[in-house]
Structure formats: C-alpha cells, structure tokens
Amino acid sequence: MEVYLDNNATTKVDPEVFKAMEPFFCHIYGNPNSLHKFGAGTHPKMVEALNYLYEGINAADEDDIIITANATESNNTVLKGIWIDKILNGNKNHIITSEVEHPAITATCRFLESQGVSVTYLSVNEEGTLDAQQVKDYIREDTALVSIMWANNETGKLFPIKEIGEICKEAGVPFHTDATQAIGKVPVDVQATNVTYLSLSAHKFHGPKGVGALYVKKGFELTPLLHGGEQMGGHRAGTVDVASMVGMGVAMKLATSKMALAYEDNHVRKLRDKLENAILEIPDTIVIGGKENRTPNTTLISIRGVEGESMLWDLNQKTIGASTGSACASEDLEANPVMNAFGSDSELAHTGVRFSLSRFNTEEEIDYAIEIIKNAVTRLRNISSSYAYTPKNHVSQL
Numbered sequence: 001m002e003v004y005l006d007n008n009a010t011t012k013v014d015p016e017v018f019k020a021m022e023p024f025f026c027h028i029y030g031n032p033n034s035l036h037k038f039g040a041g042t043h044p045k046m047v048e049a050l051n052y053l054y055e056g057i058n059a060a061d062e063d064d065i066i067i068t069a070n071a072t073e074s075n076n077t078v079l080k081g082i083w084i085d086k087i088l089n090g091n092k093n094h095i096i097t098s099e100v101e102h103p104a105i106t107a108t109c110r111f112l113e114s115q116g117v118s119v120t121y122l123s124v125n126e127e128g129t130l131d132a133q134q135v136k137d138y139i140r141e142d143t144a145l146v147s148i149m150w151a152n153n154e155t156g157k158l159f160p161i162k163e164i165g166e167i168c169k170e171a172g173v174p175f176h177t178d179a180t181q182a183i184g185k186v187p188v189d190v191q192a193t194n195v196t197y198l199s200l201s202a203h204k205f206h207g208p209k210g211v212g213a214l215y216v217k218k219g220f221e222l223t224p225l226l227h228g229g230e231q232m233g234g235h236r237a238g239t240v241d242v243a244s245m246v247g248m249g250v251a252m253k254l255a256t257s258k259m260a261l262a263y264e265d266n267h268v269r270k271l272r273d274k275l276e277n278a279i280l281e282i283p284d285t286i287v288i289g290g291k292e293n294r295t296p297n298t299t300l301i302s303i304r305g306v307e308g309e310s311m312l313w314d315l316n317q318k319t320i321g322a323s324t325g326s327a328c329a330s331e332d333l334e335a336n337p338v339m340n341a342f343g344s345d346s347e348l349a350h351t352g353v354r355f356s357l358s359r360f361n362t363e364e365e366i367d368y369a370i371e372i373i374k375n376a377v378t379r380l381r382n383i384s385s386s387y388a389y390t391p392k393n394h395v396s397q398l
C-alpha cells in the first residue's frame with residue numbers, strides 16, 4: 001500500500017483539474033496575447049480561472065490577481081516591490097515579519113537586510129503562533145510592510161490574520177500574508193481580513209506545480225519583479241502558462257467550496273486526529289505547538305530518541321511519504337527552525353516528523369501508517385544509543 005502524507009510539500013493534481021488542463025496543450029495552444037483565433041481561443045477559460053480565484057479568496061472586482069510561477073515568486077514580488085517603491089524611492093525602511101515564515105519570506109528579508117533594510121522578526125509563543133498586539137508594538141513611522149503567514153507549513157498553526165489586518169489598516173501599513181498553506185484548508189477572505197497582498201501556490205491545493213498567484217488590493221500596485229511583455233497588465237511579464245492557470249482556477253473552485261472546506265474540517269481532521277492520537281500513545285511523543293488553532297490536515301510530532309530523517313527512511317521503505325518539516329529544508333540535517341523558534345532543546349529539534357493529509361487519504365491508509373510508524377519507533381529506539389524510556393521523562397517538555 002502506498003500512503004502519501006506530505007501534502008504540505010505538494011499535492012496530487014485532482015483528476016478534474018487535469019481534465020480541464022488537457023485541451024490547452026495540443027488543441028487550444030495559441031499565445032493568449034496573439035490577436036488571432038488561436039490566441040483568443042484561450043481567453044474564455046482564462047477569464048473563468050481568474051473568476052474562480054477571485055471567488056476563492058473573496059477578492060473585490062476592482063482588486064488585482066497576478067498569475068505567478070509560485071508562492072515564492074509572489075512573496076518576492078511583494079517584498080522587493082515594497083523595497084523599491086517605499087524604501088529605495090520612499091521614506092520607509094522597516095519590515096515586520098515572523099521568525100517562522102517560509103524561507104521565501106525569511107531569506108528574502110535577509111537579502112533586504114543586506115541592502116540596509118531594518119527587519120523585525122516577531123517571536124512565536126509556545127503554541128507556535130503570535131499575538132496581534134506584538135505587531136502593533138513594533139509598527140514604526142517608517143514601517144513599509146507587515147508580512148505574516150496565514151498558516152504555518154510545518155505545524156499548521158493559524159495566525160491572527162483578521163486582528164493583524166485591523167491593526168495594519170488603522171496604522172496605514174500594507175499587510176501581506178503568505179496563504180500558501182491556508183487555501184483549501186480554512187476559509188480565506190481578503191476583504192474580511194483587510195489583507196493588502198496575498199500569496200498562494202496551486203500545487204498546495206491539488207493544482208499543478210509551477211503556477212501561483214499574488215492578490216493585490218486596488219491602489220497598492222507595486223513595481224513588478226519581472227519586466228518585459230505587457231502580460232498581466234504589465235505587472236508580471238512572460239507568456240502565461242495557460243494550461244496551469246486554467247488548472248489553478250479549477251483547483252481553487254474545488255478546494256474552496258463550502259462542501260470541500262467542510263470535508264477538510266470534518267473528515268480530513270478526523271483522519272489527522274486518528275493518526276496523531278495513535279502516535280501519542282507511544283511514550284515520549286508530543287505535538288509541537290499543541291493541538292489547538294491548526295489547519296485540519298497537519299501534525300508535527302516530536303518522537304524523542306528518533307531522528308526525523310531515520311523515521312522518514314523507515315517509512316519510505318514501506319512507501320509512506322512524510323517529512324521532517326518543510327520539503328525545501330529536507331536536504332540539510334539542520335535542526336528544524338520552527339522547533340528551534342519554540343525554544344525546543346537541540347535534541348528534540350531533530351526529532352520532528354510532519355504528517356500532512358489531504359482529501360485523497362483514506363482511513364485504511366491511516367490504519368496502515370499507524371502500524372508502520374509504531375514498528376519504526378520500536379526499531380529505531382531499540383538501536384538508539386541515547387534513548388532509554390523511563391517513566392519520569394514520559395511527559396517531555398519542549
């Protein structure tokens with residue numbers, strides 16, 4: 001049995017999405033910017049895809065949605081556009097973000113710091129999230145942007161987006177949220193939360209890899225990251241990947257419907273809880289950040305005495321896919337930065353395993369995964385030179 005439990009890294013393309021994409025490879029293949037029929041033939045489904053994106057995040061008609069390659073590009077577009085427009089060519093010089101953002105935010109902020117920008121990385125509490133008041137406390141006269149993720153990719157923890165949006169609106173500071181791990185898992189409403197910019201990637205909600213989007217509230221347009229042709233109204237040069245854009249639109253429609261979000265919140269959550277609770281029956285295990293206020297599909301569990309990479313190897317031998325944290329950090333054997341941010345000790349910071357489910361997982365798969373995980377923990381602890389179960393350390397403290 002093959003069990004895929006790494007959906008926060010990427011998801012399977014929904015068959016309905018693939019079906020919608022197919023015509024745009026060999027039948028409706030013109031360049032959307034071409035005036036002839038071959039190009040114009042792409043427009044109806046591109047418009048439909050954009051409409052699905054607007055509906056999926058409740059964007060106002062006058063707002064803009066720019067098609068990008070992925071959330072990384074969307075995040076870079078906002079941070080570097082703010083840098084150019086408000087810092088290099090304005091009187092601002094400060095950005096507020098958090099210490100548990102995805103590297104697409106933190107690495108870009110580190111680059112901006114190298115260019116002289118002041119960046120505040122808000123610390124997270126023991127639940128792995130932060131209070132909106134922390135944002136208010138650090139907003140300055142020269143703050144150009146606040147960028148806080150909607151949901152953390154490793155723990156699933158949700159951030160107080162509505163409260164932060166209100167604070168930023170009151171302070172007159174643009175608010176960006178990286179919603180990559182929220183779309184299709186929890187309701188996302190840019191108007192209700194006063195979001196100025198929002199990033200997303202289609203492959204996180206059963207759309208194709210290599211396409212994403214950036215929501216831009218009317219009046220907050222930025223200097224583009226990519227210059228060239230007049231695509232996307234000049235906001236993002238380069239010929240649009242029509243098939244992927246159409247696929248992203250259909251994926252958004254499927255993932256953000258009331259029925260889909262209810263399925264995530266009920267069925268997927270039930271499967272995640274079943275997997276998590278079975279693992280927690282093993283001594284010296286703990287959910288990083290706790291069980292509250294999370295996306296319904298994610299759990300990051302520390303298994304004391306078991307290196308995350310060793311666990312992944314064992315699981316992979318039985319064709320179970322998971323990760324120790326974000327996939328983009330899976331190559332290095334560094335301690336999990338998110339767990340470090342929680343203040344976990346160095347030993348624990350290497351013991352995290354992330355399981356992230358989707359609507360395509362079944363109860364049979366979860367039952368099989370539980371059996372394999374328990375066997376793997378037994379095997380790995382038996383060969384561990386550092387682990388010895390004693391009742392006193394059963395309740396491990398991060």
Ligand SMILES: Cc1ncc(COP(=O)(O)O)c(CN[C@@H](CS)C(=O)O)c1O
Nearest residue numbers: 009070071072102153180201326327328
């Ligand atoms: C919150 C967040 N923000 C941006 C990205 C980047 O998405 P791209 O489509 O690769 O550009 C991701 C992707 N996180 C994957 C791969 S590193 C994970 O395993 O956690 C993300 O989770």
